[in-house]
Amino acid sequence: MTDQVTTAESDVPEIPGKPTSASRTTLSHIMTQSDTNLLGTVHGGVIMKLVDDAAGAVAGRHSGGPAVTASMDEMVFLEPVRVGDLIHVKAQVNWTGRTSMEVGVRVLAERWNESTPPTQVGSAYLVFAAVDGDGRPRRVPPVRPETERDRRRCQEAQIRRTHRLARRRAIKELREKRAAEGYQD
Numbered sequence: 205m206t207d208q209v210t211t212a213e214s215d216v217p218e219i220p221g222k223p224t225s226a227s228r229t230t231l232s233h234i235m236t237q238s239d240t241n242l243l244g245t246v247h248g249g250v251i252m253k254l255v256d257d258a259a260g261a262v263a264g265r266h267s268g269g270p271a272v273t274a275s276m277d278e279m280v281f282l283e284p285v286r287v288g289d290l291i292h293v294k295a296q297v298n299w300t301g302r303t304s305m306e307v308g309v310r311v312l313a314e315r316w317n318e319s320t321p322p323t324q325v326g327s328a329y330l331v332f333a334a335v336d337g338d339g340r341p342r343r344v345p346p347v348r349p350e351t352e353r354d355r356r357r358c359q360e361a362q363i364r365r366t367h368r369l370a371r372r373r374a375i376k377e378l379r380e381k382r383a384a385e386g387y388q389d
């Protein structure tokens with residue numbers, strides 16, 4: 205992983221931007237008995253897979269080709285999901301770097317056969333890297349936020365990006381320091 209935000213190279217032509225709405229996606233699924241954990245509610249891993257699927261579709265659509273999950277952070281489960289819940293997994297590109305994208309995901313649930321408004325049951329932020337046929341990172345079009353909400357999400361994604369890089373750098377430096385001091389853990 206690169207350790208700093210890379211600026212666009214001057215010798216490479218700019219890729220035209222793409223609006224957020226061009227790749228925004230919702231994946232819906234009814235939860236059944238086979239999705240439950242030992243407590244009888246829906247297994248968190250089932251929801252995480254749907255989150256990764258929806259985010260992957262968004263990343264592929266935005267980048268115009270294959271994209272792989274590089275990281276998933278801040279997966280939050282707000283309320284238990286039950287058998288018979290209709291889940292809506294809403295995903296959009298919040299921010300783009302040179303070859304990576306942060307995708308924000310919200311998970312909503314409603315009873316499958318009732319017309320009550322859905323409630324938010326979870327959220328997550330994932331980083332996807334666009335890759336070429338050999339699995340090497342390739343450049344992505346810059347995302348063009350369209351609404352004030354899109355712009356806020358983009359600003360928040362930049363904060364998360366800065367923190368991810370700073371945390372990674374700090375841990376790397378600590379490990380190097382400990383190795384130099386002779387620790388072999």
Ligand SMILES: CC(=O)SCCNC(=O)CCNC(=O)[C@H](O)C(C)(C)COP(=O)(O)OP(=O)(O)OC[C@H]1O[C@@H](n2cnc3c(N)ncnc32)[C@H](O)[C@@H]1OP(=O)(O)O
Pocket residue numbers: 205206208209210256260271272273274275300301302303304305331332333335339340341368
């Ligand atoms: C949809 C699916 O199920 S995919 C299956 C699960 N995922 C995978 O198998 C991916 C396996 N991992 C990989 O192939 C590689 O580690 C990659 C492609 C993600 C990154 O490759 P690297 O050699 O580290 O490339 P590099 O350092 O240039 O990083 C590429 C971009 O990803 C970002 N990135 C890489 N690792 C991370 C990470 N852990 N967290 C956040 N961002 C990351 C980098 O910051 C960089 O972004 P930028 O170009 O916008 O600045």
